[in-house]
Amino acid sequence: MVEAIYKSTREERERWIKEAKYNLFNLKSDHVFIDLLTDSGTGAMSDKQWARLMLGDESYAGARSYHALKDAIREILGFEFFLPAHQGRAAENVLYSTIVRAGDVLPGNSHFDTTKGHIEFRGATALDCTIDEAADTSLEIPFKGNIDLARLEAALKKYPREKIPAVVLTVTNNTAGGQPVSMENIREVSRLCRRHGVPLQMDSARFAENAYFIKTREKGYENRSIKEIVKEMFSFVDIMTMSAKKDAIVNMGGFVAFRSEELWKRCQMFCIMNEGFITYGGMSGRDMNALAGGLDEGTEWDYLESRVRQVAYLGEKLDEYGIPYQRPAGGHAIFVDAARILTRVPREEFIAQTLAIELYLEAGIRGVEIGAILADRDPVTRENRYPRLELLRLAFPRRTYTNNHVDVVAAALKNVHDRRERVTRGYVITKELPIMRHFTVELDVAG
Numbered sequence: 001m002v003e004a005i006y007k008s009t010r011e012e013r014e015r016w017i018k019e020a021k022y023n024l025f026n027l028k029s030d031h032v033f034i035d036l037l038t039d040s041g042t043g044a045m046s047d048k049q050w051a052r053l054m055l056g057d058e059s060y061a062g063a064r065s066y067h068a069l070k071d072a073i074r075e076i077l078g079f080e081f082f083l084p085a086h087q088g089r090a091a092e093n094v095l096y097s098t099i100v101r102a103g104d105v106l107p108g109n110s111h112f113d114t115t116k117g118h119i120e121f122r123g124a125t126a127l128d129c130t131i132d133e134a135a136d137t138s139l140e141i142p143f144k145g146n147i148d149l150a151r152l153e154a155a156l157k158k159y160p161r162e163k164i165p166a167v168v169l170t171v172t173n174n175t176a177g178g179q180p181v182s183m184e185n186i187r188e189v190s191r192l193c194r195r196h197g198v199p200l201q202m203d204s205a206r207f208a209e210n211a212y213f214i215k216t217r218e219k220g221y222e223n224r225s226i227k228e229i230v231k232e233m234f235s236f237v238d239i240m241t242m243s244a245k246k247d248a249i250v251n252m253g254g255f256v257a258f259r260s261e262e263l264w265k266r267c268q269m270f271c272i273m274n275e276g277f278i279t280y281g282g283m284s285g286r287d288m289n290a291l292a293g294g295l296d297e298g299t300e301w302d303y304l305e306s307r308v309r310q311v312a313y314l315g316e317k318l319d320e321y322g323i324p325y326q327r328p329a330g331g332h333a334i335f336v337d338a339a340r341i342l343t344r345v346p347r348e349e350f351i352a353q354t355l356a357i358e359l360y361l362e363a364g365i366r367g368v369e370i371g372a373i374l375a376d377r378d379p380v381t382r383e384n385r386y387p388r389l390e391l392l393r394l395a396f397p398r399r400t401y402t403n404n405h406v407d408v409v410a411a412a413l414k415n416v417h418d419r420r421e422r423v424t425r426g427y428v429i430t431k432e433l434p435i436m437r438h439f440t441v442e443l444d445v446a447g
């Protein structure tokens with residue numbers, strides 16, 4: 001399916017962004033020319049997936065569509081037990097309602113914001129053990145999403161086993177720039193977890209892109225298929241949470257899968273309470289059917305290659321223009337290094353958000369801030385947390401835009417980059433929620 005997009009004038013965009021309280025989530029999609037806010041649920045389903053929608057079985061319990069999804073999860077991911085959920089954070093809710101208690105610690109690699117939100121909401125701590133190299137955007141290493149094994153081991157030794165309900169390994173590491181985790185790192189993390197008797201949870205939203213990078217960057221995997229690599233990745237994992245809106249290429253859906261039948265049974269209560277009966281958990285039969293197909297298509301080499309190469313293409317354009325971004329190019333997005341561009345904007349005025357607004361004003365392109373607004377306040381001190389990086393994420397919907405759109409994005413960024421010295425002030429927060437404020441935050445021009 002194709003859809004028209006509309007150009008607008010700078011005057012219109014100035015008005016719309018002001019009305020949106022300088023929060024790009026508040027814009028109408030019709031006021032956006034190229035929408036790189038997220039790759040989540042924004043992709044195009046294939047002809048085969050649309051055909052599967054027509055074949056959806058809407059029985060309340062034991063639907064054929066549920067069994068189609070169950071078969072796909074067993075065959076492609078290697079998990080016997082799972083609970084459907086309406087999206088990734090709902091899967092997290094079902095799992096963490098069951099296993100996380102106040103005072104617990106969940107070490108991991110740059111937990112995604114909803115994951116961190118679910119952990120902190122329960123009075124537990126999301127302990128970031130990402131390798132330090134991830135904070136140096138100019139450093140070109142193949143697996144910048146990895147966990148620092150020494151830091152993880154120290155955490156596993158420091159806290160008693162019953163205080164660590166899981167280690168959370170996010171693939172690819174979204175917050176650090178869509179950066180992959182190597183098979184070696186997955187294996188070693190799993191070994192540490194097993195030694196300390198702690199389950200390993202994989203936040204698997206972009207597991208297939210991670211497998212692509214293992215195949216193309218890690219020695220010994222060149223001749224293995226994506227599906228073989230995916231199976232091996234999950235062989236090290238006890239629990240997987242999945243936002244199917246990413247690498248399963250559906251507009252809505254998710255699930256949590258388990259190695260342990262006992263844990264699967266314990267989690268059923270929260271699935272039934274919050275999502276729905278255990279054979280549909282928040283999804284229509286047709287959506288489960290399309291999701292089953294998406295797991296298969298999303299783990300095909302040809303699709304993955306064209307997708308990841310489109311992101312790399314934007315990276316090459318930015319190289320040409322001398323615009324800094326998290327290197328190497330990530331799986332689903334380019335993360336522009338805002339702090340190295342808008343050097344005159346103080347961090348208290350939200351550097352990456354300022355760049356996001358500048359890019360919108362320039363050409364109607366919508367990206368998203370991965371910086372101090374997203375990082376939220378410290379749950380105890382309530383002070384703003386300033387992360388090591390201020391990034392503007394430009395995420396690519398799957399199978400949606402052409403490289404012609406990418407050229408427009410690159411040219412617009414170049415224009416902003418050319419006038420970067422003239423951007424000296426950012427924004428201040430006028431309204432915010434106590435947790436996950438970035439979605440609804442209201443801002444005003446600073447000064």
Ligand code: F0G
Pocket residue numbers: 037038039040087088089090112114115170174203205206242243244245253254
């Ligand atoms: N985990 C990761 C790594 C994610 O990137 C997301 C969502 C989730 C979990 C939650 O899944 O949205 O289905 O509830 N990321 C989107 C993004 C929103 O734009 O990166 P969800």
